[in-house]
Amino acid sequence: MTRILTLTNHKGGVGKSTSATNIALGLTRVLRKMGAPNNRVLLVDTDSQGHATLVTTGRNDFGTEDSLYRVLMADRQQAPQVMADTIVQSHWDADLHVLPASPLLEGAERELMRVAGAPYRLAEPLSRIADHYAAVIIDTRPSFSLLTEMGLIAATDAIVPVEPRYLETVGLMSVIEKIADIRDGWRVPNLRISGVVVTKVDTRVRGHRYLLDQLKQHDILGRLFCGVIPANEAVSYAHSEHQSIFTYDPQASAGVAYLKLVGTLLHRVFKAGV
Amino acid sequence: MPKRNGTQKLDALLGSITADLIGGEQQPIAEHGLRVENLLMEMVRPDPVQPRRVLPETLHHSFHDNRLTPTQSLRELVQRVQVAARQRGRPFTNVLELLPDADTEQGDAEAKLSPEEQLLRDLVHLAVTIRDDGQVNPLTVVDASQGVTRLYRIETGERRYWATWLLRDFIPNYTGNGTIPCIVIPAQRSSVFRQAKENTARSGLTAIAMARQAALLLLTVHGYEIPAYAVNNDFYRQALELDLRGHREHTDAILSAMGGIDKRRFHQYKMLLKLSDDALELADRHAIDEKKLRYVVPLDSDLHTEFVQQIVDLNLTSRQVEEICAAGIDTAEAHTDDTVSLPAAALKLARLTLTSQKSTPQDIARALMQQEGDAKIARVRLQGMQKLLADAEEVLTSSIGLPG
Numbered sequence: 001m002t003r004i005l006t007l008t009n010h011k012g013g014v015g016k017s018t019s020a021t022n023i024a025l026g027l028t029r030v031l032r033k034m035g036a037p038n039n040r041v042l043l044v045d046t047d048s049q050g051h052a053t054l055v056t057t058g059r060n061d062f063g064t065e066d067s068l069y070r071v072l073m074a075d076r077q078q079a080p081q082v083m084a085d086t087i088v089q090s091h092w093d094a095d096l097h098v099l100p101a102s103p104l105l106e107g108a109e110r111e112l113m114r115v116a117g118a119p120y121r122l123a124e125p126l127s128r129i130a131d132h133y134a135a136v137i138i139d140t141r142p143s144f145s146l147l148t149e150m151g152l153i154a155a156t157d158a159i160v161p162v163e164p165r166y167l168e169t170v171g172l173m174s175v176i177e178k179i180a181d182i183r184d185g186w187r188v189p190n191l192r193i194s195g196v197v198v199t200k201v202d203t204r205v206r207g208h209r210y211l212l213d214q215l216k217q218h219d220i221l222g223r224l225f226c227g228v229i230p231a232n233e234a235v236s237y238a239h240s241e242h243q244s245i246f247t248y249d250p251q252a253s254a255g256v257a258y259l260k261l262v263g264t265l266l267h268r269v270f271k272a273g274v
Numbered sequence: 275m276p277k278r279n280g281t282q283k284l285d286a287l288l289g290s291i292t293a294d295l296i297g298g299e300q301q302p303i304a305e306h307g308l309r310v311e312n313l314l315m316e317m318v319r320p321d322p323v324q325p326r327r328v329l330p331e332t333l334h335h336s337f338h339d340n341r342l343t344p345t346q347s348l349r350e351l352v353q354r355v356q357v358a359a360r361q362r363g364r365p366f367t368n369v370l371e372l373l374p375d376a377d378t379e380q381g382d383a384e385a386k387l388s389p390e391e392q393l394l395r396d397l398v399h400l401a402v403t404i405r406d407d408g409q410v411n412p413l414t415v416v417d418a419s420q421g422v423t424r425l426y427r428i429e430t431g432e433r434r435y436w437a438t439w440l441l442r443d444f445i446p447n448y449t450g451n452g453t454i455p456c457i458v459i460p461a462q463r464s465s466v467f468r469q470a471k472e473n474t475a476r477s478g479l480t481a482i483a484m485a486r487q488a489a490l491l492l493l494t495v496h497g498y499e500i501p502a503y504a505v506n507n508d509f510y511r512q513a514l515e516l517d518l519r520g521h522r523e524h525t526d527a528i529l530s531a532m533g534g535i536d537k538r539r540f541h542q543y544k545m546l547l548k549l550s551d552d553a554l555e556l557a558d559r560h561a562i563d564e565k566k567l568r569y570v571v572p573l574d575s576d577l578h579t580e581f582v583q584q585i586v587d588l589n590l591t592s593r594q595v596e597e598i599c600a601a602g603i604d605t606a607e608a609h610t611d612d613t614v615s616l617p618a619a620a621l622k623l624a625r626l627t628l629t630s631q632k633s634t635p636q637d638i639a640r641a642l643m644q645q646e647g648d649a650k651i652a653r654v655r656l657q658g659m660q661k662l663l664a665d666a667e668e669v670l671t672s673s674i675g676l677p678g
Contacts, residue, residue, distance in 0.1 A: 076420075115340045116319045120423035127422045153422075173290060180295045185314040185452070187424045192297040218288050220296060 002130040006155035012142035015199035017052040020139035026262035042133045045101035047141040053100040056090040067102035080128035123154035157194035164208040195226035227261035312453035320432045322504040325486035331555045338504030344439045355394045361647040389559040400437035412455040416464040430472040474533035482558035485546040489513035495524040553578035565592040569599040
């Protein structure tokens with residue numbers, strides 16, 4: 001079964017899109033290097049801001065006919081084909097495919113609020129085409145909206161990026177509770193929280209070090225802890241060039257950390273030996 | 275290190291994380307046999323072809339066509355009732371005000387509630403019961419899940435469903451978690467016969483709902499596909515072409531599911547589907563008996579709504595309806611040879627003269643009040659009618675040369 005990883009946190013600016021895009025590319029590259037028979041990865045952008053779409057495709061002009069919007073509004077029977085037709089190749093790697101977002105997704109969300117079974121509108125077609133990919137990565141918007149709910153219902157694994165601050169940790173609790181509510185409420189028994197990634201870490205800051213230690217020592221969160229991404233300006237520069245951190249500066253500390261994170265996820269989620 | 279106070283807060287925070295929240299150990303839900311589950315209210319949907327309708331016709335279709343959420347549907351209902359109640363001099367702002375007050379119950383009983391007011395009052399009452407005593411009786415739902423999409427269609431308990439939404443979104447002190455207890459029936463064990471039995475076993479099924487129920491059973495045994503979306507009356511009217519002949523093996527089951535009625539009664543209910551759409555809706559809203567409606571069926575379909583409205587407004591008995599309708603048919607037949615066609619409203623007014631002695635002035639005054647909701651407007655209407663009748667008498671007088 002293809003693992004579907006959803007990166008979620010209702011707090012904005014914690015590095016969801018950056019992590020989603022770099023994990024997606026990292027998986028493609030590492031699987032290829034491992035000689036995996038299938039190293040195609042699909043990146044699904046459910047955030048109407050479309051940042052993940054912009055950096056991986058170089059475009060932010062997707063509309064009703066060539067974005068996730070079309071998939072969500074499609075007839076149930078036709079949705080898998082529509083999804084397959086809407087997916088584009090990223091300009092980062094031929095094996096990294098993207099289901100692009102559009103600013104119109106907010107409108108779709110309003111329209112779908114009235115539709116029975118709306119929260120499954122991503123999961124349903126994705127379940128039909130997921131086998132084509134080695135992994136699917138879903139980027140979500142910074143809110144607990146219907147689209148975020150869709151991303152989590154479609155997922156097998158939730159990955160929560162979080163900044164090392166007290167209030168962000170408070171937010172982490174509500175994210176974990178929300179995911180549990182979705183798993184139990186919408187009957188997604190396979191959905192589990194598989195990782196907590198601490199982003200924008202500055203080890204010179206005493207509070208960051210303390211919080212990292214506390215998370216690592218925690219009975220449960222310690223086991224979920226899967227990576228530390230240092231604060232690194234190279235990430236911003238890579239974004240502005242519409243490049244991955246691996247391409248922009250393979251030696252950058254954030255790039256090295258993302259590669260390590262990909263290795264951990266392959267081991268933990270995909271049970272692959274790396 | 276951060277301050278001690280901050281450390282304690284963080285410890286408390288991290289201490290609230292439990293393994294249950296993380297998940298991954300759960301087993302998929304067993305898909306065999308009946309089970310009782312607390313289902314998220316959003317995953318449960320009323321059956322769009324259920325003969326027993328809870329919401330008024332237009333709201334029913336808007337909801338099932340995905341143009342309204344459950345909350346929006348109820349808000350629309352509440353607003354409609356607010357308008358109707360205001361016109362009757364009973365304005366309210368909170369739905370709880372609809373519940374009868376023991377001190378003023380006598381007065382309220384005199385003022386008849388509109389069907390929508392009665393519906394909302396019943397739902398509020400049920401909602402408050404659920405709030406205070408819990409949902410004792412689970413809904414019966416059919417597992418209508420497809421692929422990974424989880425969806426449950428209500429077989430019985432639609433009123434409880436709407437009452438629970440009302441409780442969640444419109445009534446204070448809801449303490450639930452957004453779920454509703456349901457007995458889940460696997461899709462392959464879904465049965466229109468069981469649904470029909472549940473419907474007819476309880477009181478309150480209107481004659482029109484019985485007609486729809488009869489149609490649904492007939493269509494099912496004749497192999498028609500029952501859609502999973504809201505249908506209009508023409509879908510049920512297909513049953514007018516069908517009967518129980520050739521389906522002896524199903525006849526007993528159908529009649530039993532209809533509450534143990536005989537074939538003749540079954541036919542009488544089915545024939546109600548010949549009524550026009552507006553007449554069907556009106557008759558359903560006001561729960562008019564089949565015994566009254568059967569006399570309206572043979573009339574021209576253009577007259578159906580007017581006649582049903584008269585039944586509602588004047589609270590006619592089945593005998594009165596029979597007499598009026600018989601006169602209506604006679605008049606219509608008499609006019610078939612007549613080259614002059616008269617307006618339907620004039621014909622209706624003329625027919626009313628045949629039964630005018632059966633109503634007292636008090637009844638007419640009360641009926642006018644009920645129709646208009648305002649004594650002044652009712653009086654103006656009456657004065658207009660008086661003038662019209664006086665003018666008509668003048669025309670009669672002059673045309674046949676009677677002395678004035």
